[in-house]
Amino acid sequence: MNDLQLFKGNEAAAEAAIRAGCRYFFGYPITPQNEIPEYLSWRLPEVGGVFLQAESEVAAINMVYGAAGAGARTMTSSSSPGISLKQEGISYIAAAELPCVIVNMVRAGPGLGGIQPAQSDYFQATRGGGHGDYRTVVLGPAGVQEMVDLTFDAFDIADRYRNPVMVLGDGVMGQMMEPVRFPSMVNVEDLPKKEWATTGRRGRRERNLIKSLYLDPEILMKHNRKLDDKYRTIREQEVRWERVDADDAEWLFVAYGTTARIVRKAIGDMRREGQKVGMLRPITLWPFPEKAFDDPEGRIRGYFVVEMSMGQMVEDVRLSVEGRAPIGFYGTAGGVMPDYRDVRRKMEEFIQEVGGAQ
Numbered sequence: 001m002n003d004l005q006l007f008k009g010n011e012a013a014a015e016a017a018i019r020a021g022c023r024y025f026f027g028y029p030i031t032p033q034n035e036i037p038e039y040l041s042w043r044l045p046e047v048g049g050v051f052l053q054a055e056s057e058v059a060a061i062n063m064v065y066g067a068a069g070a071g072a073r074t075m076t077s078s079s080s081p082g083i084s085l086k087q088e089g090i091s092y093i094a095a096a097e098l099p100c101v102i103v104n105m106v107r108a109g110p111g112l113g114g115i116q117p118a119q120s121d122y123f124q125a126t127r128g129g130g131h132g133d134y135r136t137v138v139l140g141p142a143g144v145q146e147m148v149d150l151t152f153d154a155f156d157i158a159d160r161y162r163n164p165v166m167v168l169g170d171g172v173m174g175q176m177m178e179p180v181r182f183p184s185m186v187n188v189e190d191l192p193k194k195e196w197a198t199t200g201r202r203g204r205r206e207r208n209l210i211k212s213l214y215l216d217p218e219i220l221m222k223h224n225r226k227l228d229d230k231y232r233t234i235r236e237q238e239v240r241w242e243r244v245d246a247d248d249a250e251w252l253f254v255a256y257g258t259t260a261r262i263v264r265k266a267i268g269d270m271r272r273e274g275q276k277v278g279m280l281r282p283i284t285l286w287p288f289p290e291k292a293f294d295d296p297e298g299r300i301r302g303y304f305v306v307e308m309s310m311g312q313m314v315e316d317v318r319l320s321v322e323g324r325a326p327i328g329f330y331g332t333a334g335g336v337m338p339d340y341r342d343v344r345r346k347m348e349e350f351i352q353e354v355g356g357a358q
Contacts, residue, residue, distance in 0.1 A: 010035035023049035026063035061089030071197030077103035091130030095212035099158035108335035116335020117171035249278030
């Protein structure tokens with residue numbers, strides 16, 4: 001491992017991709033993620049890789065399809081409206097069972113919106129914004145070090161399941177600077193061989209074929225069931241979460257990404273005053289950590305979800321809690337970040353309302 005280095009979130013994700021063995025990047029500029037392609041435009045040639053600014057987001061994601069089909073570790077990055085344009089290609093990539101990494105530094109929406117940070121792409125990321133039955137693994141870092149760690153891990157997860165993986169950051173995380181340690185550089189030649197890749201027949205009797213078009217309904221249904229079996233395995237093997245001050249907590253905040261950092265400050269203030277609060281932070285947004293909400297002792301009196309959206313992850317929290325405890329919500333939108341004092345006040349109002357009703 002290297003010594004600590006001060007890095008901006010966008011550039012840290014780009015360097016982590018290089019170290020994970022990514023050698024092909026295709027993208028198109030959009031604020032607030034532009035430092036990723038800018039960094040890779042000079043860094044990739046240094047390691048024998050290829051950087052290409054496509055003519056559009058649609059072109060970029062289809063170039064990713066081609067590089068992934070040839071067995072390369074490849075990625076793209078964008079921000080909200082750009083990711084929307086890539087959705088058809090992401091659906092194709094998932095259907096063709098190709099590994100790739102997609103970084104989304106979320107900005108405020110809907111529509112063209114604004115360039116300030118938001119978390120309003122949660123539905124788009126976790127439900128699959130394209131057509132058909134498919135899933136994208138979604139990782140939600142909460143700092144620049146996690147931008148490094150999760151981007152690095154994303155390439156292994158993508159290869160393991162032959163599936164796209166999205167790293168879901170936001171505008172503030174991409175722009176802020178923190179000290180980080182980078183993992184050692186992967187030797188691309190040491191990566192497991194992809195026998196399914198379209199790299200020529202090389203004496204094989206059968207050719208490799210990558211596609212997402214199945215005109216026979218029975219064959220397409222069989223393919224969908226195969227994909228669903230894979231997603232079930234991912235749900236069993238890849239769930240990640242963090243619990244903060246939760247061992248004795250009676251009230252749990254639920255937050256991810258940048259918002260979780262704000263919630264930590266509110267928790268610290270409230271616990272110093274003797275309030276039994278903690279936090280459950282999902283790290284995999286899909287698969288969502290449903291098991292983390294198990295409460296066999298029945299100690300948790302309520303959950304309070306905080307998001308930079310009008311309420312998206314809160315739906316997954318409701319599905320996970322299954323009515324066992326009340327759920328509150330506080331959200332901001334349009335690029336407005338929640339203030340920890342407002343978060344604390346809303347939580348205390350929720351505790352008073354729910355506690356008084358019991």
